[in-house]
Amino acid sequence: MSLFWRIFSLNAAVLTVATAMLLLGPVTVSTPVLLTEALVLSAGLGSMLVANGVLLRLGLAPLQRLTRAMTTTDLLRPRPRPAVAGQGEIPDLIRTFNTMLDRLEAERAASAARALSAQEAERRRIAQELHDEIGQTLTAVLLEMKRVADHAPPPVRAELHSVQESTRDSLDEIRRIARRLRPGVLEELGLVSALKSLTAEIPAHSRISARNRLEKDLPALEEETELVLYRVAQESLTNTLRHADARNVELSLCRTPSGLQLRVRDDGRGLRGAPEGAGIRGMRERALLVGAELTVGGAPGGGTEVRLDVPLRGQAR
Known part of the structure; x- marks a missing residue:
């Protein structure tokens, strides 16, 4: 009826x-x-x-x-579908709504995958140009300045050495940016080494003490899963540096009964009810690509904790 x-x-x-x-x-x-x-x-x-x-x-x-x-x-936070109940047209309406959610989530995941793939390709291109063009140009400038400084009078030589140091610092910064854009260490040395490099690159002037707790005996992961873990850790550490006003940060990666868990925890000011920005929403989109679940909240004792639970193949949600 x-x-x-x-x-x-x-x-x-x-x-x-x-x-x-x-x-x-x-x-x-x-x-x-x-x-x-x-x-x-x-x-x-x-x-x-x-x-x-x-x-x-x-x-x-x-x-x-x-x-x-x-x-x-919220398509970035998948939840259980409404139970099909009732009589007449109501069950058909609920089933139609659930089907619509399935289609929207699939379309969003596909479009996000294309967008993130294009983003990674653009990152690689920019990193390559920074390394090949600007990096090589600055290296040539340093060599030329050294040659000029060797033949310059002492007063000018001191000034040239100062300019050399500034140029060398700029070259190091460009190389650091290129490494962040294109994680070559992830491709060459693996996920654990890439995560260690993220904490090692935290600037000394930030006065943040970083610790790692990374299991070495990890299961084989797909390239896309490793990239998601790396980018989430990278974005979390960047947010800590920019907004947390923290003194300590801990990056951990360990096994769980259902897969892997990445956790970035700091002792900073915490979220304080602030709305999610583009960085966190970008992490949620990446998590959905590999069937992972991202949780952002307060850490025990204060601060912020970002947790990414990644199911292993055959255990996807």
Whole structure:
């Protein structure tokens, strides 16, 4: 029976019962209305309204659950689908909504994969140009300045050495940026070494003490999974440097019963109710690509903790 006919039948039944009670029962209405008659009619009306409300509440409860699911759904935080329940068109409506969510999540994952793939390709191109063009140019400038400084008078030589140091610092910074754009150490030495290099590259002037707790005997991972783990760790450490005002940060990677867990924990100021920025949403999109779950919240004792739970192949969610 459709929802319309169910509600119509419900109200028709209530009105029919009320009419039958007035026609066949001992209840009469005098003019003017007596107090006892008013009480009986009020009680009857109240009973009918309560019965009608209860029945409608039970019949429309699945729609209310579906409405809550519609208002709270976030494609970056997949949740269990609403249970298919009810009668008439309601189960079909819930099934259609669940199918729509499946399609939207699949389309978002596909588009995010294309966008992130293009982003990684652009990062590699920029890193290559920084290394091959600007890096080589600055190296040539350093060699030329050294040659000039060797033949310059002492006062000018001191100034040239100062310029050499500034140029060398710029060259080191360009190489550091190129390494962040294209994690060559990830391709050459593996995930553990790449994660160690992230903490080793934290600038000394930041006064942040970084520690690693990385298991070495890790299972073989797909290239995409390793890249997601690396980028999430990289973004988390970058957020710590920029926003946390922390003194200590710990990066850990360990096995769990269902897969691997990456955790970045600091002792900084914490989230303090701040809305998620583009960096965290980007981490969530990367996590969805490998079926992982990203959790960002407060750390025990204060600070922020970013946790990425990655299921192993054959154990995907």
